[in-house]
Amino acid sequence: MEMLFRYNWQVRQEWLDWCKELPTVELERERTGGVGSILKTLNHIVDVEYSWICDLQGKPDQSELFQSADSLEQIAALSEHFRPEISEYVSAWKPEMEQQILQAVREDGSSEQYTYGEVMRHVIAHEIHHMGQMSVWSRELDKKPVSANLIRRGLA
């Protein structure tokens, strides 16, 4: 579990660095797919990861901080700010937490349940999926995307 989180954080940092080479207008431009622009997608990735980790800890999330973050610097700062807490949670993960139940409420007010194990993997897959979208936008900008390879990153 932890290796995939560390993979996501490494890839995210590379995308944040990649973004520094782009003018703001390209970071903010509305694009097809994903949640819209490059900045909105990065913001969404950081927000979703932290929100779920809050849910698993029974803590309120900090969605209002993400709603007001609209620059690359702010998003990078939020990513960095919440990393130690998330990293601590992921490092402390134990196999017996897999089947713990998270009670959630759907938008229509009805309730649903997830296991902690599926939520953790949902968070992992969520970021990789959006990074795949970023890679298409990168090629549309005629720029080389960040490598999606998990091997050759010294993660093992």
Add this chain to the structure above:
Amino acid sequence: MEMLFRYNWQVRQEWLDWCKELPTVELERERTGGVGSILKTLNHIVDVEYSWICDLQGKPDQSELFQSADSLEQIAALSEHFRPEISEYVSAWKPEMEQQILQAVREDGSSEQYTYGEVMRHVIAHEIHHMGQMSVWSRELDKKPVSANLIRRGLA
């Protein structure tokens, strides 16, 4: 580990079904990003997954079968054909296999090493990444993409 493979297989099947609604010319059209067309991307996903599982088992891969597969039906058939073997390998995965070493040879002839654990996660991330690319192409075609959510799939 197994849940993420099962997630990928479920999502892949939904994309294969989604593709049935598209005319062949759209499946074959060269697109920006990924390995080109929708069909080439799906073929690549199935090929890469099986090739790595062969490597981990010390078996020759079957790349020539993938080189000659160029229709949706052929790719779906290869995906289905290799599933039992891959599924058996994934189900038999044990934590002590994590640190086993796979010797590999780079294109330039030099050697490199991976742990079995990182290869397994590389395979998982590889498919999710390419499915993210598919989702952008789907929106470009003005079609709703397959959901990337891992929750609400009954995987736990």
